[in-house]
Amino acid sequence: MTPAAATATTNAGPAVVFDNVYLGFDEGDILRGVSFSVPARETMVLLGETGTGKTLTLKLAAGLLRPSRGSVSVLGQEVSTMSEKELLHLRERIGFVFQEGALFDSMTVGENVAYRLREEHVNEDEIEPRVNEALQFVELEHTADQLPSELSGGMRRRVSIARALINRPDIVLYDSPTAGLDPITSQTIISLILRLRDVYGVTALLATQRLQDGFALANFCFDKEAKHVVHCNPAKGGKDGQPPAPTRFMVYKDGRIYFEGDPQELLSTKDPYLRRFLV
């Protein structure tokens, strides 16, 4: 899918809308009245301490969990009231990168990446080039025949990104994609997310505890001609003069949205709690 197509599929309204969402378990509510919306092609960075509900927000957006109260809409469809069967179809347009990759450990890397295509009964002749293309995108084409257990943590995340993009989703949900990785590998992962955003024009929700991931997405963009990541000024635009895809931040505290705004607002905040993230 081209960026134009991605925009066309979602320009009827915001790609993701949370309206007064509550989610609770036996120990009490984790999310308490969360409301926000993410326009198409925007990247929303979810920040917050552990256990504040970032992962749950992503799982609600994918329809893997249902809210106790409130509504969740994705790509114009009310996820919170859809049956599991309807959700299975909607999820074909959503990519999910899990925290630890969640690769199927009994399948090879190639089979993992091809999984979705085989489920959709895509012609076998078409599958191999698409798997190669996805693995080339994450620079892991040489690992197609390896098992996930033979890869490093960073490589597993990259395969997970390849698996998420195989059918060119409109939205990609990243659950702490750089958690537990060394700085260089984290940078590689963020570069891939930038490429995915700027090449395919996907809308993204990215849960993270690392503020630098969010600022990297806000301040850098992928130069398609030079084929590498370049610094771009959100106000002036990238190398081609086009403003990069907007990035916004949302900070969770105690299951509520404590802050929502653009990178400049976050940088200029005087709030003591938010300042702790900036240190």
Next chain:
Amino acid sequence: MAGTPLQIERDTTSEPKLSVVDVLVDSLKRWVFSVQDYSLLSARSVSNLATAPRYFQDTLDQMDDIGVGSLPIVLISGFFIGAVMVLQTGSQFTRFGQAALTGDIVAIALVRELGPTLTGILVAGRCSSGIASELGSMLVTEQVDAMRAMGTDPSRKLVTPRVLATVLMLPLLTALNDFVGLLGGCVASVFSLRLGAVEFWTRAIKALDFADLMQGFTKPMVYGFILATVGCYKGLNVRGGTQGVGRATTQAVVLASVMIIAADLFLTKLALYLGDKLF
């Protein structure tokens, strides 16, 4: 010291006190919900067969794993059980000068009761635990969520193939167990009771009628359904990480074995009733 940044004094005044009745009611509720969830999963595993997508290759793989993989333990156990049956019953019949009846008794006991039930329990020990640990591991590593996120219904992909494979394979394993059991009985009767092999087999085959075979091959289908659904249910409801996987594995074997023995009572009563009415 309480109240310092390192140790904050715990406010215990607001904690509700639970009575014994509350705990019992809570346990009862959890048990009822568990039965409900198990029933729904079992029903879905069957109803999935009526509609696409169906996973034939996964079913064949499971048939190989459950059926062929269980063959050695079933055959070895069957042989020794048959031999022991002959030794135990033969010594009693010999006291009354009726050693020739041993073949009749061993055949009826094996085909009607011991063959199906012991095969069920043996396969439960091997496969319920295997299914629970495999699915439990997939659950805690988010592979099940990943499957759902990619538009696959885990009950179709993971549960139905295992249930179908077990239901189809257990009668075949039981038939082999019965045959090898009679073989073991024959060997024991020849060497221990000095009965002729031809006499043993002739009496064993003549002792069996159609109702016995019906009973002997209906029971394993029910047992197969029980052991597969219990394994799947326990695996897909793991709580508490890898420790929970171990707990679920043990629970699956214990619960499946107990359910098989309990089901045996009702199935035997039903089979005897129908045997009288129909045959």
